[in-house]
Amino acid sequence: NAGVTQTPKFRILKIGQSMTLQCTQDMNHNYMYWYRQDPGMGLKLIYYSVGAGITDKGEVPNGYNVSRSTTEDFPLRLELAAPSQTSVYFCASSYSVLGGSNQPQHFGDGTRLSIL
């Protein structure tokens, strides 16, 4: 199983540019998440989705947009890149019910994004 796949792994943007971070999962999870991790900090939730067509804001949504047209894909869009958005971005997915599964959320490997 591929699990949660994020692309690209690294990207450098100029201020004002836009880009989309891709995330796809092959585990048929209902829930998907986007986090950002600033240097020396924990992960903060940007947006999440509980199913196709449904998205909601997390702790730090400003400057980002998401969509969820399919169960598998949850892209994150930066419209006008700013230096404050320099961070490592993680996508994650999970089942809606936290059962005996050892993994409450499955994480991708992250995308390191620098905005100069």
Added chain:
Amino acid sequence: AQTVTQSQPEMSVQEAETVTLSCTYDTSESNYYLFWYKQPPSRQMILVIRQEAYKQQNATENRFSVNFQKAAKSFSLKISDSQLGDTAMYFCAFMKHNTGNQFYFGTGTSLTVIP
């Protein structure tokens, strides 16, 4: 809002010794989960251990165990027989059990195991 506090930015331990990482949280929820995640330099997020708030018994996973004090809202991680591979950032995380199952992470503790 939920907050998770890790008051030890950095810690070190001698190989084979025991170390305890601290975590406190603030919530008004009664149904929630707590986790410890390990993040090595590879950036992977690796689940170390989980604790359901309704369970009084402290969780254990091999060399890893927790001290869960619900009334004090404390959730510390004990690593026994520390190994060089335990060197990593450790994050405490809180998840309230609701639609979305959002996670709230602490700022992390950087643990170095010294040979």
